[in-house]
Amino acid sequence: MRVGTRWLASPALGFIAFMVGGPMVVIVWYSLRTRGPGGVGVGDGLTVDAYERLVVTEDFAGNVGFDSTYLEVMWSSILLAAATMLVALAVGFPTAVWISNRPRHLQPLLVLAVTIPFWTSILVRTYAWIVILRETGPLASGFDAVGIDLPRMLNTRGATLVGMVYTFLPFMVLPIYAAAERFDHRIAEAGLDLGATPAVVLRKIVWPSVRPGVVAGCLLVFIPAIGAFLQPELLGGGRSLMIANLIQQQFGASRNWPFGSALAILLLVVVTVVLVVARRAAREARVVLS
Amino acid sequence: MVAEGLRIQDVSKTFTAPEGGSVRALDGVSLDVGTSEFVVLLGPSGCGKTTLLRAIAGLEDVDSGRIDLAGERLDTVPPFRRAVNTVFQSYALFPFLTVERNIAFGLEMERRPKAEIRQRVAHALELVELSGFAKRTPAQLSGGQQQRVALARALVKEPKVLLLDEPLGALDLKLRRQMQAELKRIQRSVGIAFLFVTHDQEEALALGDRIAVLNDGRIVQVGTPQEVYESPETRFVADFIGETNLLPVERDAAGTVTVAGQWKLVAAEIVGADEALVAGGDQVVLAVRPERVRIDPGGELRGVVAEAAYLGADVHVAIDMGEGLLINVRTDAQDAIPEVGERVAVRIDPRHTRLLSS
Numbered sequence: 250m251r252v253g254t255r256w257l258a259s260p261a262l263g264f265i266a267f268m269v270g271g272p273m274v275v276i277v278w279y280s281l282r283t284r285g286p287g288g289v290g291v292g293d294g295l296t297v298d299a300y301e302r303l304v305v306t307e308d309f310a311g312n313v314g315f316d317s318t319y320l321e322v323m324w325s326s327i328l329l330a331a332a333t334m335l336v337a338l339a340v341g342f343p344t345a346v347w348i349s350n351r352p353r354h355l356q357p358l359l360v361l362a363v364t365i366p367f368w369t370s371i372l373v374r375t376y377a378w379i380v381i382l383r384e385t386g387p388l389a390s391g392f393d394a395v396g397i398d399l400p401r402m403l404n405t406r407g408a409t410l411v412g413m414v415y416t417f418l419p420f421m422v423l424p425i426y427a428a429a430e431r432f433d434h435r436i437a438e439a440g441l442d443l444g445a446t447p448a449v450v451l452r453k454i455v456w457p458s459v460r461p462g463v464v465a466g467c468l469l470v471f472i473p474a475i476g477a478f479l480q481p482e483l484l485g486g487g488r489s490l491m492i493a494n495l496i497q498q499q500f501g502a503s504r505n506w507p508f509g510s511a512l513a514i515l516l517l518v519v520v521t522v523v524l525v526v527a528r529r530a531a532r533e534a535r536v537v538l539s
Numbered sequence: 540m541v542a543e544g545l546r547i548q549d550v551s552k553t554f555t556a557p558e559g560g561s562v563r564a565l566d567g568v569s570l571d572v573g574t575s576e577f578v579v580l581l582g583p584s585g586c587g588k589t590t591l592l593r594a595i596a597g598l599e600d601v602d603s604g605r606i607d608l609a610g611e612r613l614d615t616v617p618p619f620r621r622a623v624n625t626v627f628q629s630y631a632l633f634p635f636l637t638v639e640r641n642i643a644f645g646l647e648m649e650r651r652p653k654a655e656i657r658q659r660v661a662h663a664l665e666l667v668e669l670s671g672f673a674k675r676t677p678a679q680l681s682g683g684q685q686q687r688v689a690l691a692r693a694l695v696k697e698p699k700v701l702l703l704d705e706p707l708g709a710l711d712l713k714l715r716r717q718m719q720a721e722l723k724r725i726q727r728s729v730g731i732a733f734l735f736v737t738h739d740q741e742e743a744l745a746l747g748d749r750i751a752v753l754n755d756g757r758i759v760q761v762g763t764p765q766e767v768y769e770s771p772e773t774r775f776v777a778d779f780i781g782e783t784n785l786l787p788v789e790r791d792a793a794g795t796v797t798v799a800g801q802w803k804l805v806a807a808e809i810v811g812a813d814e815a816l817v818a819g820g821d822q823v824v825l826a827v828r829p830e831r832v833r834i835d836p837g838g839e840l841r842g843v844v845a846e847a848a849y850l851g852a853d854v855h856v857a858i859d860m861g862e863g864l865l866i867n868v869r870t871d872a873q874d875a876i877p878e879v880g881e882r883v884a885v886r887i888d889p890r891h892t893r894l895l896s897s
Contacts, residue, residue: 438598439631441618443696444648453644457635 280510288504299511319495323515326492329406329481330474333413334421337470340414341421342463348422349429356430363422371416375483378412379403382484404486412480420469428462464531472520492516543609544732545572545595545623545700550604550614551756552590564590565601566756572700575730577723581743582753583779588736589628591753592702595734596625608699619648624693625702628709630685632677638664638688639673645696663695666725683714690722694729703735707742719745740780744768752776768828770810774895777826784832784866785824788894790816796894798825798887799860802839808889815894823896829855829869831891834877838886842866844877858883 283292306316382402440450478493499509552565580588593599597618606614667687771777806812846857
């Protein structure tokens with residue numbers, strides 16, 4: 250970076266550093282404190298109790314034992330994010346490839362259509378799903394009219410997954426579309442010409458070309474999905490506790506800010522590990538992710 | 540020779556445009572390519588030459604006709620099982636593979652042993668003089684180098700016929716000349732038949748053992764460079780390959796013609812006269828190359844110099860014969876350059892002319 254650009258960028262860089270780093274420092278600091286009086290804020294004492302509580306429980310008799318409850322919550326969040334990512338990939342990949350094969354003048358319109366959900370608030374859209382999925386909603390009554398009795402949909406894990414996939418699908422479609430759109434069909438022909446069967450062309454030529462888009466799409470879905478909060482709460486009925494809901498509870502009803510902060514750090518560590526692993530995989534694929 | 544090489548018989552192909560119109564890209568094309576022959580498909584853009592190449596490669600189906608290679612039917616075989624390989628116009632290198640892996644790709648598809656692949660790739664790199672570039676990616680190479688990689692990638696498979704689709708089109712003139720010489724050298728050393736598509740007539744003359752001239756999906760003439768240049772069979776060929784004067788011809792009584800309203804000569808002296816006069820009616824023209832026209836005071840045709848340009852090696856003179864007819868003349872730069880406006884006479888040797896009807 251030349252001196253001039255650094256000088257120009259410094260206010261923005263300072264702002265970003267403060268807005269990202271500031272809260273992070275606060276959370277780390279909170280996680281190392283005792284509970285505050287009445288559970289609000291943090292106390293004066295320094296302790297690692299909050300981290301202990303992630304894996305250890307103490308019963309009324311004072312026996313200390315391993316407790317996997319909170320790790321299981323983390324794990325179910327990872328599973329939900331992974332499921333969201335896989336379903337979004339299964340739906341988003343064909344969609345993206347289809348868009349990239351439309352006539353050139355139609356493609357921007359279709360990409361715009363993919364981004365239409367961004368035009369309104371996520372909260373409004375999630376409530377809309379409640380309307381659709383509830384027992385008196387259009388889906389259930391529609392099937393009812395033709396004599397099919399649908400099982401309950403709202404307040405299930407399935408409803409959570411539907412809401413998650415719906416929310417994060419554009420983040421899968423757009424990067425894959427960007428990679429597929431750049432794909433040069435002539436190199437597929439070159440593959441056929443050099444003796445590769447259509448299946449091999451798909452595996453050795455098409456796939457390496459769109460892989461960066463797929464990796465980017467998967468990360469863009471998985472990482473925010475792991476911390477998703479709204480869909481499990483509103484569509485899942487809070488039945489399956491996710492890590493983000495647990496964190497929210499600690500700062501709300503449970504009044505344990507240090508523990509909430511420790512959970513937040515746990516989430517951060519998990520996301521970082523995922524990023525590092527993905528980066529390594531991507532580097533092998535000769536992709537630069539930043 | 541023919542049974543072993545490539546034989547194209549009466550191949551036709553029509554494309555239907557999305558709007559409903561249709562284009563006849565190939566119209567009854569027949570052509571034979573010998574086992575180690577360098578054949579150039581020459582024609583203007585849209586004449587069907589690339590379609591023919593793609594049909595041979597298997598990237599395009601033909602509507603009718605057949606293609607055989609080494610005595611076996613080729614056009615019903617999928618592209619990945621044809622013993623032909625293509626050097627694409629855009630090179631179509633795999634951007635995510637190194638030069639070495641690009642070249643090895645075709646051999647890997649044949650499941651050749653690793654040691655053999657390594658040795659053949661090294662040999663191919665040597666052939667195109669890129670030995671030091673094995674580990675680079677295509678993006679790190681210049682256009683000319685990418686061109687060589689594309690050539691090596693196709694040649695390393697040792698196809699029976701190598702198809703080249705305007706491979707030099709994207710290179711600048713100097714590099715182009717250099718690559719032409721290189722291609723000729725490589726073709727001689729590997730002894731594989733080359734079928735080379737171009738719209739550049741100079742390139743065609745420089746490279747081809749034979750040239751097949753295409754126009755509107757039909758092959759209009761096949762011959763050695765000398766044949767198509769010296770003895771064009773149609774007005775299109777005469778006009779497309781090199782510069783040509785096409786002079787109007789009037790038929791006179793028994794056996795004589797008048798050229799450009801001035802020059803009367805016996806038709807029998809001119810090559811192609813019989814057929815042209817029978818077929819052509821009023822459309823007959825006399826074709827003569829500018830370098831075959833001499834400025835000579837004793838010449839039969841008279842006019843006024845309209846333009847005279849010194850071009851270094853030679854001089855280009857345009858002579859106005861009246862009624863808007865110009866004759867282009869190319870003479871040696873050592874001759875005196877006529878002044879614009881000067882009245883001159885030109886002489887044309889009938890042996891170097893042809894009568895063309897179509």
